[in-house]
Amino acid sequence: MSNHYQSLILSLIQQPTEQEWLEFKHNFHSPEEIGKRISALANGACLTGKKFGYLVFGVEDETHDIVGTSFNPKTKKAKGNEDLEHWLIERLSPKIHFTIHELQIDGKAVVLFEIPAATDTPVSFLHEPYIRIGSVTKLLKHYPDQSRKLWQNQADDWSAEICYEAALEDLDPHAIAVARQVFADKNKRLAEDIQDWDDITFLNKAKITIRGQITNTAIILLGLPESTYFLSPAQAHITWILKGVDGIEKDYEHFSSPFLLALDDVYKKIRNLNYRYMASGSLFPEEVKQYDPYIIREALSNAIGHQDYRLGGRITVVEKEDSTLLFQNSGEFIPKTIENVLLQDAPETSYRNPFLVNAMVNLNMMDTIGSGIKKMYQIQRKRFFPLPDYDLTHERVRVKITGKVLDQEYAKKLATVDNLTLHDIIALDKVQKGQAITEDEADALRKKSLIEGRKNSYMIAADIAKHTDQQAEYMLLKGLNEEYYEAAVIELLKQFGQASRSDFEKLLFNKLPDIMTDEQKFHKVKNLLQKMKKKNIIYFENKVWKLV
Structure with a gap:
């Protein structure tokens, strides 16, 4: 040998x-x-x-x-x-x-x-x-x-894999007791039977263990903090971070399994302050919490249930004093787009951790599979708060929840415009936030006369601006007509005899549409002067412009 x-x-x-x-x-x-x-x-x-x-x-x-x-x-x-x-x-x-x-x-x-x-x-x-x-x-x-x-x-479902070295003693007795009570509350017809089950029987029935063997799901949801050793190199950790408006970290705390208990612990760390705003048709302010409790629970539960634990990352919850919450978990968003989740009636056909997600549904940690995200959107819409923002880039899922009204009158009155679908609301919400929309979304909004403008420079259309008392804002976005700009150029040259292009830029930049970038405004002024030159209104000589 x-x-x-x-x-x-x-x-x-x-x-x-x-x-x-x-x-x-x-x-x-x-x-x-x-x-x-x-x-x-x-x-x-x-x-x-x-x-x-x-x-x-x-x-x-x-x-x-x-x-x-x-x-x-x-x-x-x-x-x-x-x-x-x-x-x-x-x-x-x-x-x-x-x-x-x-x-x-x-x-x-x-x-x-x-x-x-x-x-x-x-x-x-x-x-x-x-x-x-x-x-x-x-x-x-x-x-x-x-x-x-x-x-x-590895097997298709990491969350269903067996931790062969783990035993019942590696699970938290208090977490098991809480799980029993939640499971009994959810399954009233089994309440009496549950009392007679030993722990292994209960865990099998709740589909947390498999034939008495401890799964990765059991460690994540019910495991003692030290039992996360069995998941290595995967992690079962949640980090809460508080940041000021300037983005500087002010406080933080780490949470480990059992996630069944950590869910409430993280919720208690979030400073869900009271928020007041004037309800329509009333002189008395309406007071609500910045973040609906359901949304916090659903966003955090989604992060737990859909985290790609194999990548070894942590789940993070960043609370900012600008009234936003940011939840992040590792792993590609399997439905590909948030619209696929919101606009289809049926739940997704595949999940990253189906065994874990089913166990979370059994323990009332998540809604019936597929309905939670849509409900989050509906809650924010009814509160007149901005819709959730999803960022699905870089192999992770980030969702930002805003806990205040950005434009109360716009949100309320927009909801009264006829024939607006959820898809329209989502797309218009993006336009209001200055975010990009797809060509298909733009086409749909154009057909209903909801937006104007060109690609990457869309704005709310005049009809919607009229419905929402945003005529002035609309004109700032749209800008004034060509005759106005030409008249301004002529008036400047009449007053001073000549002017450079930089003079015209100073004159017109603030009058051009707000939605245009500085580069776009630069080219707009350049093209305006060339058009007026072709009309024989002005001419260029010795690096300055003059009236013909």
Whole structure:
């Protein structure tokens, strides 16, 4: 067998460079260094389709010359005087059984670590997975593309996977008791039976465990804080952050499992202040909370249920003193667009964590699947508050909730305009916020005479402005007619005899539509002067403009 490994090493040193699955070392440096290399090489072998990764001591990494090593893995001790091999195995997750081979090649000692490729989960060392980028070992969490590929071989539903080393004792007894009560309240016909179930029977019936085995879902929803160890390298953490209007962080707190209890703990941290505004037709102010409790619960529950835990990120809740809440979770938005969720009558056909989502529905943490987001929009619309803002870029979902009225009269009166669908309301909400809309949305709004303007410069149409008492604002957006601008140019030249283009820019910039950018206004003035020149109204001479 030693001849086989000698031949293997001789073939490895023929590689032109070190690889994602291959690293050469001269001598031993530290147990931690080897642990990180084992994690990186196992993951690199998986990504490149190799059965094994290799760490070779006694080979110079620049020249690939066999130089020998003084490293003896059998006598080398780790921290606490523990045998090195056992120390490494205990700190790798999942535990992989690498083998160590000691050889002599041309009278020089060589040590070979043969490391099985990762299979259905990245290999971590001390709860952190590593990866090889070129010849450098890096943290996997900084490379989401590689991380995603490593998880592709895993079962379709990560949340249903079994934590084989976990037991009932790793779940929080108080969280289980709360779950029992919630489940009983939701299932009145089973209330008496539930009292006779032991914990495992209840957890199976609530579809949190599978045949008495602890799932990732059980750890997330009901696990003791220390039990999140079983999810590594995935995390089960929520971070709440309070920021001032200037964006500077003022306070924060971290929450771990059980998320069933953390849901209320995070809610209590949010400063849901009273907000007053004048209701239509009344001299008395209406007082409401800035954020409807349902919206907070639904937004946070969606983040928990749809988080891509395999990416190793945290769920964050950022509360800003400008009356906004921002919820963020990792992972692509599976329905692709928020309109797909809002405008279809049926729920989505697939979810990232179906086992987890079903368990959350059973524990009343989420509405019936597919209805929650639409209800959030309806609540904000009835309160005359801006609709939720979803940002689905960069492989994560961010939703911003605004807890105040931006334009109360506009919102109320717009709702009285006939033939406005939810789709129209959403698109118009974007236009009011200065956000981009699709060509299809623009076409639909144009057909109903709801918007005017060109692509990327849309504005609310005159008819809507009339309905909403925004005639003045409309004119600021639309600007004045060409005759007005020409008259202004002529008047300036009559007064002063001549003027440069910068003089006309100073004169006209504030009179051009507010919706135009400075660059667009620059070209508008330039084109106006050229048109007037063609009409033989003005002419250009010695770098100034004059009247004909």
